[in-house]
Amino acid sequence: MEIGQKVKVFRLRDRVSAVVAQKLGKVGIIAGYKVTDGSGVGVVVQFDDNTSTWFFEDEIKAV
Numbered sequence: 001m002e003i004g005q006k007v008k009v010f011r012l013r014d015r016v017s018a019v020v021a022q023k024l025g026k027v028g029i030i031a032g033y034k035v036t037d038g039s040g041v042g043v044v045v046q047f048d049d050n051t052s053t054w055f056f057e058d059e060i061k062a063v
Helices: none
Strands: 006-009 027-035 041-047 052-056 060-062
Touching (some): 006 041
Antiparallel strands (some): 006 060, 027 041, 041 052
16 A cells, blocks of 8 residues: 555454444545554544545545
């Protein structure tokens, strides 16, 4: 996964807020990376509505 790449949110690993749950099935652009719990890296995705949140790499797919 690279910054600037288009991705689609296809699953959510954990329980999340309603705002994040609404991103399921949406397409966004990778804006950066986030170190999660020291053992993983998350991907920050920015959406058309100018919101952004992070996901684990196994929660998104390239489009």
